[in-house]
Amino acid sequence: MSLRTLVLAIALLAPVPALAQGVLVAPTAVFIDSRSRAGSLLLVNPNDDPAEVDMSALFGYPVTDSLGQTQLFTAEQPDSAEPSAAGWIKIFPRRMTLAPKGQQTVRVLVSPPPTAADGEYWTRLVIVARGGKLPVTVVDSANTAGLSVGLTMEVRTIIPLFFRKGKAEAGLAVSALRANRAADSLLVRARLERTGNAAALGTARGEMVDSTGKVRATFNMPVAVYHAIEPRFSIAAANLPPGRYRLRFEVAAARQDLPAESVLPFRAVRDSVSLTLP
Amino acid sequence: MLGAAIALASIAAAMATPGTAQGNGSFQISANVLQAITITGSDLAFGTILPTSTTIIAPAAATAGRFTIAMQPNAQVTIGWSLPSALGPNLAVGGYQSRVGIFNSVALSVPFTPPSNSGTVTTSTATGNLFIWIGATLAATAAAPGFYTAPITLTVVYN
Amino acid sequence: MRCTTYLVAALFLGAGAGPLAAQGGRRIRVQGVQTLSFGNLLPGVPGVVGRTDPARSGRFDIVAPSNGQILVQFTLPNRLDGPAGAGIPLTFGGGDAGFSADQSIGGQIGFDPRVGFTAATGRRRRSAVFLGGRAQPSAGQRAGSYTAVVTLTVANVL
Numbered sequence: 001m002s003l004r005t006l007v008l009a010i011a012l013l014a015p016v017p018a019l020a021q022g023v024l025v026a027p028t029a030v031f032i033d034s035r036s037r038a039g040s041l042l043l044v045n046p047n048d049d050p051a052e053v054d055m056s057a058l059f060g061y062p063v064t065d066s067l068g069q070t071q072l073f074t075a076e077q078p079d080s081a082e083p084s085a086a087g088w089i090k091i092f093p094r095r096m097t098l099a100p101k102g103q104q105t106v107r108v109l110v111s112p113p114p115t116a117a118d119g120e121y122w123t124r125l126v127i128v129a130r131g132g133k134l135p136v137t138v139v140d141s142a143n144t145a146g147l148s149v150g151l152t153m154e155v156r157t158i159i160p161l162f163f164r165k166g167k168a169e170a171g172l173a174v175s176a177l178r179a180n181r182a183a184d185s186l187l188v189r190a191r192l193e194r195t196g197n198a199a200a201l202g203t204a205r206g207e208m209v210d211s212t213g214k215v216r217a218t219f220n221m222p223v224a225v226y227h228a229i230e231p232r233f234s235i236a237a238a239n240l241p242p243g244r245y246r247l248r249f250e251v252a253a254a255r256q257d258l259p260a261e262s263v264l265p266f267r268a269v270r271d272s273v274s275l276t277l278p
Numbered sequence: 279m280l281g282a283a284i285a286l287a288s289i290a291a292a293m294a295t296p297g298t299a300q301g302n303g304s305f306q307i308s309a310n311v312l313q314a315i316t317i318t319g320s321d322l323a324f325g326t327i328l329p330t331s332t333t334i335i336a337p338a339a340a341t342a343g344r345f346t347i348a349m350q351p352n353a354q355v356t357i358g359w360s361l362p363s364a365l366g367p368n369l370a371v372g373g374y375q376s377r378v379g380i381f382n383s384v385a386l387s388v389p390f391t392p393p394s395n396s397g398t399v400t401t402s403t404a405t406g407n408l409f410i411w412i413g414a415t416l417a418a419t420a421a422a423p424g425f426y427t428a429p430i431t432l433t434v435v436y437n
Numbered sequence: 438m439r440c441t442t443y444l445v446a447a448l449f450l451g452a453g454a455g456p457l458a459a460q461g462g463r464r465i466r467v468q469g470v471q472t473l474s475f476g477n478l479l480p481g482v483p484g485v486v487g488r489t490d491p492a493r494s495g496r497f498d499i500v501a502p503s504n505g506q507i508l509v510q511f512t513l514p515n516r517l518d519g520p521a522g523a524g525i526p527l528t529f530g531g532g533d534a535g536f537s538a539d540q541s542i543g544g545q546i547g548f549d550p551r552v553g554f555t556a557a558t559g560r561r562r563r564s565a566v567f568l569g570g571r572a573q574p575s576a577g578q579r580a581g582s583y584t585a586v587v588t589l590t591v592a593n594v595l
Binding site: 021022023024025026027028029042044046047062069070071072124129130131147148149150151152153154155156157158159160220221222224256257258259 | 312313314315316317318319320321322323324325326327328329333343344345346349350351352353354356362365369371398399400402412414416418421422423424425426427428429430431432433434435436437
């Protein structure tokens with residue numbers, strides 16, 4: 001075996017260096033009002049390889065399935081009753097190549113029709129990042145049966161965009177609070193329904209209080225109520241002894257992960273229910 | 279280091295010397311960290327294979343694919359996968375296996391079965407970090423020589 | 438309670454000035470006049486401010502006897518404090534501080550802020566010290582405002 005052949009053989013046997021792709025997106029939610037009708041977000045390529053980025057807008061919002069799992073509902077042609085801003089969005093630039101460690105500010109302009117009523121309108125910004133180059137494989141001419149195979153990783157980040165025109169108000173109603181034990185957890189569900197003309201962005205908190213008034217377990221989760229959802233919350237219940245409890249539940253207008261000035265206030269809603277744990 | 283020691287000693291001496299004046303002042307250092315989400319992925323490489331062969335890459339293997347999600351602590355995201363079933367003629371891929379963890383260590387991760395292409399998982403972590411390793415099985419049956427690739431797409435919806 | 442409030446207010450207002458020290462008639466005044474500002478940072482992306490950055494570098498103004506020598510010593514924080522106990526590591530390199538005998542940002546003599554520095558004050562009584570640095574937020578860094586306080590002590594050398 002010649003030196004050249006040996007080098008090629010080693011090169012072919014060596015694992016292909018993994019290429020990294022992806023992008024940092026900031027902020028995680030874009031809020032635009034009708035006075036400015038413009039917003040921006042920053043995309044950063046944190047990797048050592050270039051990244052190709054495509055951006056688009058689609059209409060969608062989180063919903064829950066029968067098990068309380070959150071999913072993204074999307075519609076290419078949303079119902080006319082839906083507060084969609086997807087058709088009003090212009091993105092500059094829509095396509096870009098981010099150099100390693102490079103960044104790009106993306107402008108988002110909203111052009112609502114003059115007849116749009118006061119309220120909040122929604123869309124989702126979709127940021128697709130893929131590696132800007134593919135690994136090149138050198139196949140030894142003496143080894144034409146060689147195949148080089150790989151799966152590239154592509155990432156899609158989908159963030160909400162809220163466009164607010166005139167008077168946008170959030171409100172929330174809670175009902176149907178219930179809980180049941182499943183393995184080592186207590187699964188809590190409640191129906192949350194928006195009552196204002198804007199999505200209710202808040203945090204759901206729950207606590208299990210025993211018969212002596214002592215809080216024995218808690219949960220704390222962000223929620224976003226665009227129409228009506230019945231999310232599922234989980235409380236670690238392995239250490240909860242059998243007995244009677246009171247489950248206290250509250251959703252308040254605060255989100256740890258969003259700027260306070262962007263979260264529309266609403267009156268906190270509360271409910272509670274008695275439970276007996278076997 | 280010696281210079282630093284001498285300087286500190288000089289200052290201490292100066293401050294202790296009668297007739298020596300001293301003063302101090304302060305200012306603030308400030309920063310504002312923006313809300314952000316970072317999702318990156320590194321490729322799953324089967325490397326060079328024979329035209330008829332079966333290759334298994336475990337999630338813990340060095341050439342496994344990996345996704346990293348970094349976001350605000352306790353932020354909630356819904357994650358969906360798009361997993362290809364073939365890389366080309368006579369090159370079937372499947373048997374996807376995955377591990378997830380909140381630390382950048384596959385040893386500290388737990389097994390996880392990626393849902394089907396239409397399935398999603400909603401999650402949040404106390405640290406804001408989530409690591410996903412992906413392995414798969416490749417079955418080649420008299421496949422033609424060449425370079426083959428297909429994307430695994432991870433979709434992360436910020437709720 | 439009132440004293441505590443005043444102390445906290447002084448620290449968070451940023452520019453704090455040490456009292457005029459008058460020992461042996463040789464007065465030194467040190468005043469923080471500009472915050473070292475990293476501005477908006479992104480998780481996982483380091484922020485670097487140079488000492489010659491006119492808008493973002495930190496600045497102390499010093500009034501000290503002319504034609505003398507002064508010793509300057511920083512008390513540097515190693516992290517920025519943020520919401521819910523979160524912190525961002527701060528580091529300072531060997532050339533992150535600069536002394537300017539005429540207070541011009543372009544006329545600095547660089548020095549290592551982690552160790553003391555002896556400077557000649559020249560004919561004018563007013564000089565300045567500038568400070569840059571590096572903040573390294575983690576990939577999962579909690580969003581919000583972060584602050585720390587840096588103190589400069591200046592002693593006259595007879």
